[in-house]
Amino acid sequence: MHKVNRIFIYIILSIFTIVSIFPFIWMIVSATNKSSDVTKGRLVPGTHLVENFQNLINSVDLVPALTNSVIISISTTVLSLIIASLAGYGFEIYRSKAKDVVFTILLLSMMIPFAAMMIPLFRMFGTISQMAPGIGIDTLTSAMLPSITTAFLIFFFRQNTKMFPKELLEAGRIDGLTELGVFFRIFVPTMKTTYAAAAIITFMASWNNFLWPLVVLQSPENHTIPLLISNLGSSHSPDFGIIMTTIVIATLPTALIFFLLQKHFVAGMMGSVK
Amino acid sequence: MIQATTKQSIESKPRKYNNKLRLKNGLIGWSFIAIATAMIGLFYFYPMAQALILSFQSGAGANLQFVGFDNYLRLFTDPTFIAAVKNTVIYLIIQVPIMIILALLISVLLNDKKLKLKGFFRTAIFLPCITSLVAYSVVFKYLFGTDGIINQLLINVSLISEPIQWLTDPFWAKVTIIIAITWRWTGYNMIFYLSALQNVDNSIYEAAKIDGANAFQQFFKITIPMLKPIILFTSITSTIGTLQLFDEVMNITKGGPGNATLTISQYIYNLSFKYTPDFGYAATVSYAIVIMIVIFSIIQFKVAGDKNA
Structure with a gap:
């Protein structure tokens, strides 16, 4: 009886595993097949990977889109981590009633749907364009500015600061470090794993961000990877081999991060419920 | 100051x-x-x-004028808005419960101490979460095409004789969107339940077994009550996410056929950037999402609170 149960559990889990993995397998196999084979639903790896990649380089602006995505994601991640960790640390270490009120208000911003802010943000960057075109509409800066600071990340850093040994801060102060010095010399180096987890969440969110870049990045040379894929997917005569190769390339960075840093990855996700 | x-x-x-x-x-x-x-x-x-x-202004482009509550009244007679709300609510009340039940089921199965290959199953089922919303949506669009591999597989095993119009039939298009979102997010929710389950003291289950409770009773009387806070958390985040659904629908069906899969976020996008821009009315529609998020969050807190009593 117990053995039958066990086999049943393995069967159910295997079905879920196959369903979860199947689109990946199909995507990778399709990247090695020519377009007509992809539409026929061929599930055997082919020999057209190199050809697809060459067609991709010749017909699609992959390199500029990759460059834009890398610039935006890395800048957003670096700035996010600095700003959010300063704030999370500040709210916890210099705790006061007034700051707790501010913190609660900031948390409310997590309830605001992006669609509700999109139009005013677009108009705001329209105004900025007239004063400083370098950071106005259709610039990489405009694509990253609204997503640099999130209440979630501040919350994440505050939660993790709670577990930080406060005696270390006192020791630093006695050694004559300034408050900012204590933060950069003692807090940051001790909290490496927290920073790693935060970096992963922020990078992923930025790398995959679609709606705001779609609204604000109008000229094709400023497009990011998600915009490129979306355009390829909605073209009237799609070359499936090229599209699947692009999607595989776009998924590689996040897949690498996941497999190399799986522990931090999950820690980052769980940060909100600690 | x-x-x-x-x-x-x-x-x-x-x-x-x-x-x-x-x-x-x-x-x-x-x-x-x-x-x-x-x-x-x-x-x-x-x-x-x-x-x-x-939201109290109206007009094309930059020529906005105050119109009082006209925009809000317009919502009730706007068939596209009503369709978008209906679709979004359908996604919400069908997809979120299915996903949470699946995630709970998988996490309970994976929590078995004697299970082999646990790490493999967990990683595989979590894997959809690493994909970008746009990338997986485009993949699903082709998987579920009329000549796509899903139809071919279903025909090969004789489950269907005619290809299903996954993307162009109003009913099946909604099903496709629900399948896609469930594929992408079940593993994400599973991780939350798994880590909560690891904190549940195993002796409670041992005691229940001695008292003669079967697997179903253990699940409903112990697991669900123990995981209630995290179930509430995941259902609120899923609700907020679903109410803002955009990337998937935009890339799989573009809201079609007709407006059969259109979501509120997409309607806001269309009103602002696709049709002649009416930023005022689009802002009014966006406040509809805000109000829905507040209402659904309150309902979920209430439901969870009542079970406590």
């Missing part, structure tokens, strides 16, 4: 050194949170307030 004046008044009485020091420390604390607070104010709360003002 208040900070500055108090500082001056204290500086005029130098003998109160302690107060001055405390104030200095207070200012240091505030400066740590200043940039983040300013950024969130500028990029969240200011746009939110602007959207509220805009």
